[in-house]
Amino acid sequence: MENEVHMKVVNGEDGYVLEDVPHLSDYIPNLPTYPNPLQDNPAYSVVRQYFVHEDATVIQKIVVHKDSQRGIHFRRAGPRQKVYFNSGEVHACIVTCGGLCPGLNTVIREIVCGLYHMYGVSKVIGINGGYKGFYAKNTIPFNPKFVNDIHKRGGTVIGTSRGGHDTKKIVDSIQDRGINQVYIIGGDGTQKGAAVIYEEIRRRGLKVAVAGIPKTIDNDIPVIDRSFGFDTAVEEAQRAIDAAHVEAESMENGIGLVKLMGRYSGFIAMFATLASRDVDCCLIPESPFYLEGKGGLFEYIEKRLKENGHIVIVIAEGTGQELLSQNWNEKDASGNKLLKDVGLWMSHKIKEHFTRNKMVLNLKYIDPTYMIRAVPSNASDNVYCTHLAQSAVHGAMAGFTGFTVGLVNGRQTYIPFNRITEQQNQVVITDRMWARLLSSTNQPSFLGAIEVANAKENENAAQSLEGENCKNNSAEEDSVAKLPKGENCKNDSAKESAAQSSTVENCRNNSAEEKSVAQPSKGEICKGNAAEEESVAQPSKGENCKNNSAAYILNA
Numbered sequence: 001m002e003n004e005v006h007m008k009v010v011n012g013e014d015g016y017v018l019e020d021v022p023h024l025s026d027y028i029p030n031l032p033t034y035p036n037p038l039q040d041n042p043a044y045s046v047v048r049q050y051f052v053h054e055d056a057t058v059i060q061k062i063v064v065h066k067d068s069q070r071g072i073h074f075r076r077a078g079p080r081q082k083v084y085f086n087s088g089e090v091h092a093c094i095v096t097c098g099g100l101c102p103g104l105n106t107v108i109r110e111i112v113c114g115l116y117h118m119y120g121v122s123k124v125i126g127i128n129g130g131y132k133g134f135y136a137k138n139t140i141p142f143n144p145k146f147v148n149d150i151h152k153r154g155g156t157v158i159g160t161s162r163g164g165h166d167t168k169k170i171v172d173s174i175q176d177r178g179i180n181q182v183y184i185i186g187g188d189g190t191q192k193g194a195a196v197i198y199e200e201i202r203r204r205g206l207k208v209a210v211a212g213i214p215k216t217i218d219n220d221i222p223v224i225d226r227s228f229g230f231d232t233a234v235e236e237a238q239r240a241i242d243a244a245h246v247e248a249e250s251m252e253n254g255i256g257l258v259k260l261m262g263r264y265s266g267f268i269a270m271f272a273t274l275a276s277r278d279v280d281c282c283l284i285p286e287s288p289f290y291l292e293g294k295g296g297l298f299e300y301i302e303k304r305l306k307e308n309g310h311i312v313i314v315i316a317e318g319t320g321q322e323l324l325s326q327n328w329n330e331k332d333a334s335g336n337k338l339l340k341d342v343g344l345w346m347s348h349k350i351k352e353h354f355t356r357n358k359m360v361l362n363l364k365y366i367d368p369t370y371m372i373r374a375v376p377s378n379a380s381d382n383v384y385c386t387h388l389a390q391s392a393v394h395g396a397m398a399g400f401t402g403f404t405v406g407l408v409n410g411r412q413t414y415i416p417f418n419r420i421t422e423q424q425n426q427v428v429i430t431d432r433m434w435a436r437l438l439s440s441t442n443q444p445s446f447l448g449a450i451e452v453a454n455a456k457e458n459e460n461a462a463q464s465l466e467g468e469n470c471k472n473n474s475a476e477e478d479s480v481a482k483l484p485k486g487e488n489c490k491n492d493s494a495k496e497s498a499a500q501s502s503t504v505e506n507c508r509n510n511s512a513e514e515k516s517v518a519q520p521s522k523g524e525i526c527k528g529n530a531a532e533e534e535s536v537a538q539p540s541k542g543e544n545c546k547n548n549s550a551a552y553i554l555n556a
């Protein structure tokens with residue numbers, strides 16, 4: 001099978017780059033268009049400029065200097081004046097793949113309802129049990145009544161699975177059933193699968209729009225501000241941390257150990273720790289640690305027990321796998337490495353150490369990993385899921401294909417598949433956010449001077465515009481590498497202060513999202529605003545940046 005990737009990159013003035021998404025008209029000539037039925041919908045007719053301008057794009061990096069190039073942009077999502085499907089013609093399907101995540105049912109509900117209520121589409125089916133359901137199972141007919149209450153349930157009403165991605169069989173099934181819009185909800189693996197489905201559909205010249213909706217409880221998908229369900233997961237993790245804290249502080253030398261999800265990325269652990277304030281130590285895959293000796297974990301535990309009588313430790317599941325699973329190469333059906341239980345390993349190690357040192361210890365290990373992803377999404381994730389689903393529907397109706405919908409700097413965008421599958425979003429331990437965590441827990445960084453220097457160097461190398469970008473995703477901030485030694489941002493739940501270097505550094509935060517704004521000179525204003533505002537960054541003059549609803553500003 002041909003494995004061709006069609007990139008659409010448009011270059012403009014002053015370094016403007018649009019990483020565009022494909023359109024059905026790119027490979028099918030003379031497609032008819034229709035007026036968007038939304039123009040006659042009373043709910044939307046009152047909206048000023050409801051349709052998105054065809055040139056509207058969203059900038060990826062909102063922190064700029066006065067001489068910055070305009071940089072990478074993505075196409076803004078939303079309804080278009082013209083659509084490429086008429087209502088009666090659409091036969092849509094929805095599939096969910098990979099691990100569970102809060103909000104899956106909300107996304108399903110809103111795709112179904114969006115298609116019905118906004119575009120008058122009544123043929124929508126669910127593919128049962130992930131990718132293999134395309135060729136191995138019966139489909140589930142959807143309508144607004146069927147999906148009415150599903151957002152109140154965890155999981156996915158159409159089931160999910162790992163493995164079973166057979167591109168030919170899947171596209172045969174799409175073709176045989178006459179499906180012409182495919183909504184694919186899943187993580188990095190799923191989006192890679194969606195990309196090859198799109199390429200095969202294109203190779204066959206089919207009028208079928210393929211839209212991805214990124215799902216990952218680990219928040220490990222790059223480019224986007226955060227993934228849906230992440231907020232819920234962090235909130236749910238609080239319950240486990242609270243329980244661990246209550247247990248630990250009620251006993252002599254109490255240790256509460258909580259394992260949270262995070263295969264390669266420790267975002268849930270980091271945010272749950274920052275939110276809780278009861279955690280004394282947070283361990284994530286991105287930050288190596290060691291147990292024995294000076295500066296090690298055991299020394300720190302002993303110190304905290306002496307000072308405080310108890311300690312709460314949060315550990316992300318992918319942490320320290322190299323310590324406990326050498327020569328372990330088992331994989332799940334999708335090819336993801338199976339993890340060993342680092343929480344269990346850690347509790348044995350701690351007990352062993354303190355027994356050896358004849359210290360009384362009361363350790364309680366809590367593993368809420370599946371509990372935090374099996375719950376229904378919270379209110380804010382529900383709104384977010386609705387927005388994502390509707391953006392996907394608008395995109396497919398407008399004829400875009402081969403895209404993932406995603407929030408970039410508070411705006412809904414269409415992102416080409418390759419952009420979100422080529423790398424993984426990870427906590428950058430040279431960023432202010434991790435420094436903020438270290439300062440809030442007071443834990444050792446476990447890094448020697450050489451490792452710190454290396455981490456900073458790697459991070460600097462990864463940044464294309466030296467000194468002028470912050471990675472725009474949920475947890476990442478402009479790199480602390482640029483701060484003189486010892487100048488970290490400190491955090492204190494409602495009020496935060498960012499320590500300054502002599503030259504720069506404001507940072508600005510919102511619960512799940514952080515951006516940092518370097519302010520080298522003057523006149524650079526930050527505004528918080530509602531999620532739907534125009535104009536993200538104005539690099540040429542004024543250097544303003546606007547952020548979304550929950551944002552607040554941190555001034556050093």
Ligand SMILES: Nc1ncnc2c1ncn2[C@@H]1O[C@H](COP(=O)(O)OP(=O)(O)O)[C@@H](O)[C@H]1O
Nearest residue numbers: 098099162163165186187188189190192193334
């Ligand atoms: N490189 C790939 N190409 C095609 N399909 C893939 C690829 N990686 C994963 N998949 C498929 O995507 C689905 C979900 O992948 P998985 O890694 O389990 O979860 P997630 O999408 O949440 O990362 C599985 O059905 C798997 O077979």
Ligand SMILES: O=P(O)(O)OC[C@H]1O[C@](O)(COP(=O)(O)O)[C@@H](O)[C@@H]1O
Nearest residue numbers: 098099187216217218261262263332
């Ligand atoms: O659901 P499984 O197969 O037990 O796998 C658990 C894994 O799923 C996750 O929750 C999410 O992983 P995916 O995004 O790949 O679905 C990981 O945090 C965890 O390691």
Ligand SMILES: [Mg+2]
Nearest residue numbers: 098187188189
């Ligand atoms: Mg994955």
